[in-house]
Amino acid sequence: MxxxxxxxxxxxxxxxxxxxxxAACVGICLLVAYLGAVLSHGQVLDSSILEEAAALLERHDTxxxxxxxxxxxxxxxxxxxxxxxxxxxxxxxxxxLAGNMEPPADVxxxxxxxxxxxxxxxxxxxxYAMPSGCAMTVAHDITRQTLFERRLLLASILAGGTVxxxxxxxxxxxxxxxxxxxxxxxxxxxxxxxxxxxxxxAFRQRADExxxxxxxxxxxLDENERLIAQVREVTDDIAHDLRTPLAxxxxxxxxxxxxxxxxxxxxxxLQRTLDAIDALLETFQALLSIAQIESGAMRASLEPLDLLxxxxxxxxxxxxVAEQAGLGIGLEAEPGVIVxxxxxxxxxxxxxxxxxxxxxxxxxxxIEVGARRVRDxxxxxxxxxxxxxxxxxxxxxxxxxxxxxxxxxxxxxxxGLSLVAAVVxxxxxRLGLGDNAPGxxxxxxxxxxxxPR
Amino acid sequence: MKILIVEDDRAASDYLAKxxxxxxxxxxxxxxxxxxxxRASKEPYDALLVDRMVPSLDGLAMxxxxxxxxxxxxxxxxxxLGDVDERVRGLRAGGDDYLVKPYAMAExxxxxxxxxxxxxxxxxxxxxxxxxxxxxLLARRVTRAGTEIPLQAREFKLLEFLxxxxxxxxxxxxxxxxxxxxxxxxxxxxxxxxxxxLRKKIDRAFDRxxxxxxHGAGYTIREQT
Numbered sequence: 139m140x141x142x143x144x145x146x147x148x149x150x151x152x153x154x155x156x157x158x159x160x161a162a163c164v165g166i167c168l169l170v171a172y173l174g175a176v177l178s179h180g181q182v183l184d185s186s187i188l189e190e191a192a193a194l195l196e197r198h199d200t201x202x203x204x205x206x207x208x209x210x211x212x213x214x215x216x217x218x219x220x221x222x223x224x225x226x227x228x229x230x231x232x233x234x235l236a237g238n239m240e241p242p243a244d245v246x247x248x249x250x251x252x253x254x255x256x257x258x259x260x261x262x263x264x265x266y267a268m269p270s271g272c273a274m275t276v277a278h279d280i281t282r283q284t285l286f287e288r289r290l291l292l293a294s295i296l297a298g299g300t301v302x303x304x305x306x307x308x309x310x311x312x313x314x315x316x317x318x319x320x321x322x323x324x325x326x327x328x329x330x331x332x333x334x335x336x337x338x339x340a341f342r343q344r345a346d347e348x349x350x351x352x353x354x355x356x357x358x359l360d361e362n363e364r365l366i367a368q369v370r371e372v373t374d375d376i377a378h379d380l381r382t383p384l385a386x387x388x389x390x391x392x393x394x395x396x397x398x399x400x401x402x403x404x405x406x407x408l409q410r411t412l413d414a415i416d417a418l419l420e421t422f423q424a425l426l427s428i429a430q431i432e433s434g435a436m437r438a439s440l441e442p443l444d445l446l447x448x449x450x451x452x453x454x455x456x457x458x459v460a461e462q463a464g465l466g467i468g469l470e471a472e473p474g475v476i477v478x479x480x481x482x483x484x485x486x487x488x489x490x491x492x493x494x495x496x497x498x499x500x501x502x503x504x505i506e507v508g509a510r511r512v513r514d515x516x517x518x519x520x521x522x523x524x525x526x527x528x529x530x531x532x533x534x535x536x537x538x539x540x541x542x543x544x545x546x547x548x549x550x551x552x553x554g555l556s557l558v559a560a561v562v563x564x565x566x567x568r569l570g571l572g573d574n575a576p577g578x579x580x581x582x583x584x585x586x587x588x589x590p591r
Numbered sequence: 592m593k594i595l596i597v598e599d600d601r602a603a604s605d606y607l608a609k610x611x612x613x614x615x616x617x618x619x620x621x622x623x624x625x626x627x628x629x630r631a632s633k634e635p636y637d638a639l640l641v642d643r644m645v646p647s648l649d650g651l652a653m654x655x656x657x658x659x660x661x662x663x664x665x666x667x668x669x670x671x672l673g674d675v676d677e678r679v680r681g682l683r684a685g686g687d688d689y690l691v692k693p694y695a696m697a698e699x700x701x702x703x704x705x706x707x708x709x710x711x712x713x714x715x716x717x718x719x720x721x722x723x724x725x726x727x728l729l730a731r732r733v734t735r736a737g738t739e740i741p742l743q744a745r746e747f748k749l750l751e752f753l754x755x756x757x758x759x760x761x762x763x764x765x766x767x768x769x770x771x772x773x774x775x776x777x778x779x780x781x782x783x784x785x786x787x788x789l790r791k792k793i794d795r796a797f798d799r800x801x802x803x804x805x806h807g808a809g810y811t812i813r814e815q816t
Contacts, residue, residue, distance in 0.1 A: 381671075385693030389606050392696055395807075396610075419693055420776070423673065430674050439676055454745055455771060458784040482675045486775040493778045554778065 149310070149317045156309030157302060164301040168294040176287050183262060183278060184251055190222070191264055191276040203270060207236040210274075214238045221279035223261065229273050242275060253280065260284045319348045323355065335363055335434065370429055377422045377429070384422070388415050417551075424553040428538070431560040436480060440565065443479040445509040445518060446471045452488045453507050456496065465499050467492070471509035475516045477584040479565055484518070487561040490554040491520040491580050498524030498578070515585045523577035532571040558582075592707060593617045593635070597627035597650060598642040598669070607640065610696050611703075624648030631657055636664050638707055640699075643670035643681065651684040658685035665706045669694070675774050697808035701760040708759065719754040722814035724793065724801055726754055733793075740792055745770065749789055753802065753812040762809035786810055 194213075198206040210224045214237065225237035232241055239256065242265065251264045256277070263277035319342075326339045338359060339352040391412045395405060430436070453469045460467040488507070495505045499522050508519035527535055527542065534540055536559040539552040562569040562582050570581040594616045598604040601622075608618040619636075621627045625647040631639055643650040654666055666688075668681040673691035681689045687709075688702050719726040723736045731747060733740045742750065748770045753761060763782040767773045786802065794800040802812050 378671075381693065386602060388693055389603070389696075393606065393610075396696075427674065436674070436676060451771065455773075455777070455781055455785075456779075458788050459779055459781050462784055480675075482774055485773060489773075489775070489777050496779070551778075 147317065148320075149313045152313035152316070153306065153309035156312070157305050160305030160309075161298075161302050164298050168298055172290060172294060175290060179283065183280070183283070187251065187262060187264055187276055187278055191266065191274075194224075194274060194276065195266060198268065198274075203235075203268075203272070206274070210236040223256075223275075223277040223279065225273075225275040225277075227273060227275075229267065229271055235272065237275070239275070239277065241273070248273070323352065330359065335366075370433065373425065373429060377426050381419065381422045381426075384415055384419055388412065388419070391415065421551045421553065424551050424557060425538070428553065428557050428560045431483065431557070431564050434564060436483070437564060439480045440478045441480075442476055443481055443484070444473070445475040445477060445479075445484075445516065446473050448479075448481060448484050449488065449507050449509040449518065452485055452492055455489065456492045460496055460505060463496060463499070464502055465496060466502075466504040467496075468504065468506050469508070470506060472511065475509050475511060477516060477565070477567075479584075480561075483561045483564065487558040487582070488518060488520070490558050494554060495520055495522035495524070495578070498522060500524060503577075512583070515583055517584070518582040519579065521574045521577060521579040523574065526573055526576055526578045527571055529573070535571070536569070592637045594619070594638050594640060594703070595627065595631055595634075595636045596620045596640045597624065597645055597653065598640070599623060599645045600642070603642075607699070610700070614700060622646070624650060624653040628653045628656055631664060632660060632662065638703060639664055639666045640703070641666055641668050641686070643668060643672060651681060651686075654685045665709070667699075667703055667706055669699070678774060695762075695807075697760065697805075698762045698764060701762045701765060701808060704759050705756055705761070705765065708756070719751065719757070721754055721757045721801055721812055722799070723797075724754075724812075726751055735793065735797060742789075742792065746785075746789055746792070749785060750793070750812075753810065756811075758811065758813045760805045760808050760811050765809070 190213075194206060194209060197209040201209070207226060210226055213222065214224055223237070223239040225239045225241050226235045227233060227237070227241040228235060234241060242254070242256065242263070248265050248267045251262065253260065253262050255261075256263075259279055260281045260283075261277040262280050263275060265273055265275045267273050323339050326337050329337050338356045341349050341352055343349070391408055394403075395408045395412065398405060449471050450469055453467055457467055492505065492507060499505060503523045505523075506519070506521045508517070508521075510517060510519075531542060535542060536555050538556045540555075541552045558580075559569055565582075565584065568583045568585070570583060572579045572581065592615070594611055596604050596607055596611075596618060598607070598620070599622050604620050604622075608620055611618045619630065619634075621630055623646045627639070627641065627645070627650075628648060630636075631653075639654075641650040641654060645653075648656075650668065650670070654668070657664070657666075666686045668686040668689045669692060670677065670681065670689070671692045678689045678691075687706055690699060690702055717727070717729050719728065724733070725735070726733050726747075728751070733742055733747065733750065749766065752766060752769050763780070764776070766782050767777070790800070790802050794802060799815060801814065802810060803815070805811055
């Protein structure tokens with residue numbers, strides 16, 4: 139059964155969930171790595187700078203200006219190449235008293251550790267003002283460190299992007315594999331519903347949950363088919379077995395009617411009995427026909443068939459009947475409406491529908507028969523302006539022997555619509571009973587996929 | 592006219608034989624396909640009535656063997672298998688007509704008569720005549736007493752069918768099969784309505800009606816004498 143709303147595939151949702159999850163994981167990992175590498179390194183450097191400065195300040199306290207200058211010069215010699223920079227200069231004249239760097243151009247914020255540019259080098263620097271009117275600066279070159287941070291950031295973005303791209307691909311692939319199995323089962327069920335009863339869900343020999351589901355599903359279908367066959371066999375047997383003695387009785391009655399003898403029941407009684415037996419035989423014939431059609435054995439007889447002549451012939455067959463009943467019957471058909479069909483069965487089904495339409499039409503009513511293209515297929519259609527069928531009865535009337543109260547006093551076997559339903563199913567078409575406001579409109583819709591090109 | 596019945600159900604066969612004998616046919620009965628094949632090959636029958644499901648050699652195989660041997664005796668297949676594709680199978684095997692059991696005796700008699708007649712006169716005809724009614728197959732026009740009667744295509748076919756079987760009874764089922772190529776029973780008696788329309792055009796303006804109802808069987812077209 140098709141639903142009116144558009145189906146939302148699980149595939150995209152599954153893939154989206156996988157991608158978001160992967161992205162979140164990668165994001166957290168990179169963040170932790172970045173913070174770990176960059177921040178901890180920075181903190182270690184900062185404390186070394188502060189320690190260095192503290193040692194120099196202590197030297198100034200103990201050895202005065204001369205001691206400090208000597209110490210700075212010693213340190214420049216020892217570690218100047220390792221990125222350490224020192225300056226001791228006069229705040230007033232800006233003359234460098236000791237060190238290996240230019241005094242900062244602008245007077246630094248004292249006691250505050252910060253990053254700045256000196257020339258083309260990036261440095262981490264701290265400055266102190268001395269009571270002598272001089273200032274001391276300790277700095278460490280972080281140009282490389284900055285470069286490293288930049289590269290790390292770039293690498294993180296690249297890595298994150300790659301992971302997200304891979305997870306999109308992987309997610310789609312994984313969800314496709316899962317959804318494909320479900321879709322496959324879905325297609326099998328649909329085709330079984332459309333009459334290909336022998337179809338089964340395919341295995342992949344992996345003994346996974348899907349195979350298990352497929353196996354159970356197939357068992358269920360086998361059981362279902364066995365039950366259907368059993369029921370059909372019983373009905374067929376009953377119809378066959380009852381038909382034979384009825385045929386004998388019919389023969390005898392016919393013979394008795396042909397040769398009236400003294401003492402025999404009068405002709406009128408015999409004729410009535412004969413008519414009753416004919417009605418019974420007709421019912422059995424209809425039951426057997428429906429059983430035969432439902433068995434699907436006639437599916438091989440379906441061939442490309444133009445619906446226009448089918449509809450036209452049935453309309454033409456019934457036109458005089460409609461006219462006699464004071465009804466109008468019209469045909470609205472386009473040429474070249476081709477389906478895969480069996481002309482005899484479709485003619486019989488259509489004739490049952492037109493027959494019903496005539497029976498239930500009010501005086502001077504009109505009946506429209508149509509064969510036309512519709513969206514995604516073609517449609518046979520019979521519409522009347524009779525009492526119609528209430529929405530809640532529409533499934534019910536397709537069952538065998540069901541006759542609505544309004545139909546009880548009219549002739550008929552109660553099998554007409556059952557036969558129509560069986561024929562429609564054999565063709566893989568869809569039967570629709572709708573409201574013609576007022577009246578009934580019956581449609582037989584052939585979907586495009588079943589049509590010959 | 593000599594008829595062979597191939598039918599294993601004794602009661603059905605006897606009943607059929609009796610009815611045919613009453614109509615003046617000479618009837619032989621056999622119970623199985625092998626015997627039927629032997630009898631039909633040796634003796635000159637005018638028609639065979641063959642049940643499909645008979646022992647030793649089934650009816651269709653029997654007919655096929657006969658046809659291969661060059662025997663063209665008309666065959667009416669009588670069978671409980673009534674679906675369209677079963678009918679097609681029967682006709683393909685070489686049957687000339689196919690009647691589904693259970694049948695009304697009138698139906699069988701009408702079909703048998705049509706079969707015998709069809710077989711005797713096969714030369715091409717261009718004009719059918721019943722009394723003062725003429726149907727020209729080439730010009731596709733119908734006249735009665737010289738006056739042209741306009742007919743719709745299907746009415747023409749129906750009248751042609753009746754006139755080809757002039758003097759014989761044609762049943763409603765025979766007309767549905769031949770004129771409409773329908774092999775099912777419409778629930779309403781549509782054929783009666785078509786005939787009544789045809790009657791209005793053919794008979795109403797004239798003193799002597801040509802289309803007659805045969806009670807319990809069907810219709811016939813003939814000059815009443």
